[in-house]
Amino acid sequence: MRRSTLEEVAALAGVSKMTASRALRGASDVAQDTRERVQHAAERLSYVANRLALSLSSQRTNLVAVVVPSMSNTVFPEVLSGITTGLEGSGMQAVFGISDYDADKERDIIRDMLSWQPAAIVVTGLDQPEETVRMLKAADIPVIQVMDLDGTPVDFNVGLSHGEAGRDMAKALLAAGRRKIAYIGSALDKDLRAGKRKAAFEQVLLAQGLGLVSHRIGDDFSSIALGKRLTADMLASRSDIDSIYYSNDDMAAGGLFACMEAGIAVPSQILLAGFNGLDLTDCLPALIATSRSPRRAMGEITAKLITDVMANGRVSGPKTIAFKPPIIGLEGAAAGLAKKSE
Amino acid sequence: MRRSTLEEVAALAGVSKMTASRALRGASDVAQDTRERVQHAAERLSYVANRLALSLSSQRTNLVAVVVPSMSNTVFPEVLSGITTGLEGSGMQAVFGISDYDADKERDIIRDMLSWQPAAIVVTGLDQPEETVRMLKAADIPVIQVMDLDGTPVDFNVGLSHGEAGRDMAKALLAAGRRKIAYIGSALDKDLRAGKRKAAFEQVLLAQGLGLVSHRIGDDFSSIALGKRLTADMLASRSDIDSIYYSNDDMAAGGLFACMEAGIAVPSQILLAGFNGLDLTDCLPALIATSRSPRRAMGEITAKLITDVMANGRVSGPKTIAFKPPIIGLEGAAAGLAKKSE
DNA sequence: CGTGATAACGGTACCGGTATCGGTAACATG
DNA sequence: CATGTTACCGATACCGGTACCGTTATCACG
Structure with a gap:
């Protein structure tokens, strides 16, 4: 029981390959009963078209390549989820790759993805090394860089400014009367966007003559367990943090x-x-401040951008779509803050 | 600036297509300096091979299709993550599809995936309708059904018995002296595995002459927020639940x-x-009982199975790999329980 | 009845690679 | 010097579809 080909379907229906192809694609120039004969034959053989041949021949694919750094955080799966739902009904199919926050791996995955001749490619962030950028440009397809905004996009850009998010949060904490401010993070050399938030955050503090009073960087990727451990450690070492x-x-x-x-x-x-601004954060037994990033929305907008470009050849709107994450969870902590964080 | 082809690389290197192909694939039968010339030419044109042509010609792909029901829970991303890392270095590439717990969508996605002629396909669960199973069988490639064990596999099967997990938990709660037992779930008609756990759980209770004293089923997919809401609702309605x-x-x-x-x-x-047995569960401020399902391990085992079959043509071990999730988080609740839950 | 239009279908040339086989040059061998 | 071996390399035929153009039959019309 081998995979059946169009030729076999055509033979069974008593027509040529071409007619069978037309019939199955619902094209015109096929008599009604011929079409039915072909469709029937295809069903009997449980024929599934070979997309490799199809795409090679027609010089186009329905593939949208998406490269994200990780799956262990809910953030990226949510973006992916947004992309898939946004692509729904367009006939496009998203395929995902995971780079593990590794620039070399990312380059290899992108190269691999591009070899499938996707119709568009989505990559995370704007900080690809030059070689990767060259490849993306050489691919000659729409490139959408998502999540980040701080940098120079190759083509399209959907995201938010992490620098701004860090600055906003610093201002918000200051406005809430906090002065003994500490930082806890993880593997910042890998997660560049977290690094951008931290740098901008610190910069605001410095401008106020303040600095981080304490500081912990984990050696592992971010997780609830790591946050708990580093915090316990920090709390044990000093007691003046606010x-x-x-x-x-x-x-x-x-x-x-x-x-x-x-x-x-x-x-x-x-x-x-x-x-x-995870689902989790809303449910916790105490108020935690956070910047609510629109993950699904970014995914869906990205998908819409792609379907737009595919349909019209050109995109109508701007090439950069910026989101501004609102700060939430500070309601009780400081009155009058809402205006500033807006 | 169009995508360059092997022919152009060959021309630039002053050799034939075939020689260029061999040189780039690192095959033998190519002189050292010729190989270098070709590689250099490929770099200058930033040549990326067309996998469509490659796979169509060689009649094989490096694709492993994976279909999961959702991305909004961390569980499936973890499995995917496990599969990708397990596939690393094998030259295989996983591509993912999301079915949204919808059997029709799943069928369409599987059909679409199969049209790419993947080397293997991984699907979630064992409860595909007959038509989907026919397609999977007709594809004539290794089919791996993951996560579940309760049912008849098409081919390979990697997972755990949700019936057993439900039964074990029921026994564990009874052994911990609980009698006023309630259930809270979400969209069970979609999440069949959660349904299996619940059915088996209730069955054990019934065997003891007990029933669920209360019961809430959400109309949305599972989430922390939904769990919180339904629980608050339940707590408000009765106070005897243990x-x-x-x-x-x-x-x-x-x-x-x-x-x-x-x-x-x-x-x-x-x-x-x-x-x-999520990361989250370990960190919570109170002990919660749970069955620790080996998500990454299932993914990695699945990947290993696939690379095995690809390498040897046949798989050495059994076609079904069963995991038994241990129950954790009951340490304080009942002494002497460890033996039973083991 | 010749002509043209139209509908339905088939033939052929690709798409960009790889498999396979064969050819050529250089060198060793008897 | 004829022959065999080895190392390289190229020509050709696919893989399974689609694009494009050509062909045939049928029918309306002047």
């Missing part, structure tokens, strides 16, 4: 659990701030 | 947060039980 900025919400949630175990009141005693 | 079994850990975590808000002690007053 707020902690985390690389993201997972870490911050872990921080909250550490505070609860240590009997520290959140947010009154220590204010915790993260990034993303 | 344990709640949730469809999974997300829901259970939400349940814990609801209990904390209601001032209910967990696990002493109400014991909460979930399924999966």
Whole structure:
């Protein structure tokens, strides 16, 4: 039982390959009963067209390549989910690759993806090394860089400014009266966007003559467990901290659990701030500040951009779509803050 | 600036297509300096081979198709992550599709995936309708059904018995002295595996002459927020419950947060039980019982199975690989339970 | 009845690679 | 010097579809 080909379908229906092809694609120039004969034959052989041949011949594919750094955080799966739903009904199919926050791996995956001649490619962030950028440009297809905004896009760009997010959060914490501010993060050399948030965050503090009073960087990728561990460690070493900025919400949630175990009141005693605005954050037993990033929306907008370009050849709107994540979870911590964080 | 072809590379290197092909693939029968000339030419044109042509010609692909129901839960991304890392270095590339727990969508995605002539296909669960199974069989490639074990596999099967997991948890709760047991779940008609756990769970209770004292099924997919909401609702309606079994850990975590808000002690007053053994569960401020499912391991084993079959043509071991998730988080709740849950 | 239009279908040339076989040059061998 | 061997390389035929153009039959019309 081998895969059947169009030729076999055609033979069974008593027509030529070409007629069978036309019949199955629902093209015109085929008599009604011929079409039915062909369709019937295809069904009997449970014929599935060979997309390799199809795409090679027609010089186009329905593939959208998407490269993300990780799957262990809910953030990227959500973006992917947004892309797939946004692509639905367009006949396009998203295929994903994981780079593990590794630039070399990313280059290899992108090369591999491009070899499938996708109709468009989506990559995370704007910080690809020159070689990767060259490949992307040489591919001669729409390139959409997502999540980040701080940098020079190759082509399209959908994201938010992590620098701005870091600055906003710093201002928000200051506005909430916090001065003894600490930072807890993970593998910043890998997660460049978290690094951008931190750098901008610190910069605002410095402008106020302040610095981070304490500082922990994990050696592992971000997780709730890591956030909890590093926070417990920090709390054990000093007691004057009044707020902690985390690389993201997972870490911050872990921080909250550490505070609860240590009997520290959140947010009154220590204010915790993260990034993303996860479902989890909303449900926690204490208020945590966070910047709510529109993950699904970014995915869906990206998909819409792609279907637009495919349909019209050109895109109508701008090539860069910027989101501004609102800061939430500071309601009780400081009155009058809403205006500023808006 | 169009995509360059092998022919152009060959022309630039002053050799034939065939020689260029051999040189780039690192095959023998190519002189050292010729190889270098070709490689140099390929670099200058930033040549990327066309996998469509490659695969069509060689009649094989490096694609492993993977279809999962969702990305909004961390579970499936973890499995995917496991598959990709397991495939690393094998030259295989995983491509993912999301079915949204919809059998028709799943069929369409599988059909689409198969049209790319993948080397193997991984699908979630064993409950595909007949038509889908026919397609899978007709594809004539290794089919691996993952996550579940309760049913008849098409070919390979890597997973765990959700019936057993449900039964084990029921026994564990009973052994912990709980009798007023409730259930909270979400969209069971879609998530068949959660349904299996619940059915088996209830069956054990019934065998003891017990039934669920309360019962909530959400109309949305599982999430922390949904678990919290349904639990709060349940707690408001009755006060005699001593344990709640949730469809999974997300829901259970939400349940814990609801209990904390209601001032209910967990696990002493109400014991909460979930399924999966997420990172999150380990960090929560109270002990939650759960069955730790080996998501990454299942993914990696699946990948290993595939690379094995590809390498040897035949697989050495059995066609079904069963995992048994241990129950954790009951340490304090009942002494002497460890033996039973082992 | 010749002509042209139209509908339905088939033939052929690709798409960009690889498999396969064969050819040529250089060198060793008897 | 004829012959065999070895190392390289090229020509050709695919892989399974689609694009494009050509062909045939049928029918309306002047």
